[in-house]
Amino acid sequence: MTHDERAEKAFLTRYLQESRDALVWKLDGLGEREARLPMTPTGTNLLGLVKHVASMEYGYFGEVFGRDPGVPMPWLEAGAEDNADMWATAEESIDWVREFYVGAQSFGDRTIAELELDSPGIVPWWSPERRDVTLRQIIVHLIDETAHHAGHADIVRELVDGSVGLRPAVSNLPDHDAQWWAAYRARLQAVADAFGG
Template sequence: MIDAKTLLHDDLRWIREAMLSKIDGLGEYDARRPLTRTGTNLLGLIKHLATSEARYFGEVFGRPFPEPLFHWDDVAARRADNWAAEHETRAEIVDRYRRACDHADATINALDIDAPGHVPWWPRPDVTLFNVLVHLLTETNRHAGHADILREQIDGAVSVDAAGRDAAYWENRRAEIERAARAAGA
């Protein structure tokens, strides 16, 4: 039987790679352009997750990430955490994400599932590695869902689970859903 720590960690490693796959084959503009009213974009999601991995599996457990991070209550810096400025390259952001994940993996491997941590920005700041693993897995999955939708908006690419269906399939599927929505709204 697989223990909870191994199961959660394996799932986290898998979804990290799924996140990175969302920028595969895209040009610089498409990887970073805002696709929602709030500016959500693919490379920005990866940049944000790099900070999250570094912070939650670093300072929360007294194992600080060896690169500078903005202070957790710096609102201006947090606003810049989810988009890529023109001077930041895709390679730099992806490499930082990979380094943050490697640092996180080292923390996860070194600590027991019930190892204590402290998240000063949470209402109940005393946590365990289990709490943080669940939080980061949830956070990364949430952003992977955003990334799925953003990528589909850019070029129609869909997740691995939906791949292999042709354009006619998706056109018919969308029409079926549209008919149901109109019928329910009438």
């Protein structure tokens, strides 16, 4: 492996890990009930988002490159109910989902370390014209997917208990009190209402 490829892998892996971390910390401090609360009409919930992203890592870094993670995922098997990867059963605790995701990350990191960025893979669930890929493409795809779901998790966590931000110590929001935010939200509501109901 060349120095340039090592540097590119490190760069891509850093962004992937930042998205992973942004997603998983959204579970911090929550109880089993709060982590499972369906906060949208389609049932989006924090624990399900983490379970889904972990499942994606196993699939994209595993099956796509002919690597068996050796981890059963019955929610992805033929005949599983729709959306079974988007929520956690009563037996799948917060700790279980966290460990499942830690395992997925370790498996993904091994795949990245052991393969070249141009290593070919096949995504069988993509359309025929798109399914031939490289490891580089899959890493970028997973950065995008993980960041996408971390954004969902940020909004869901805010709906659950008001916690927001990229990392526990970095909210990326102006530092104002609840009164300021209530006035801000009211102003946005007034602008929206000006366009009719």
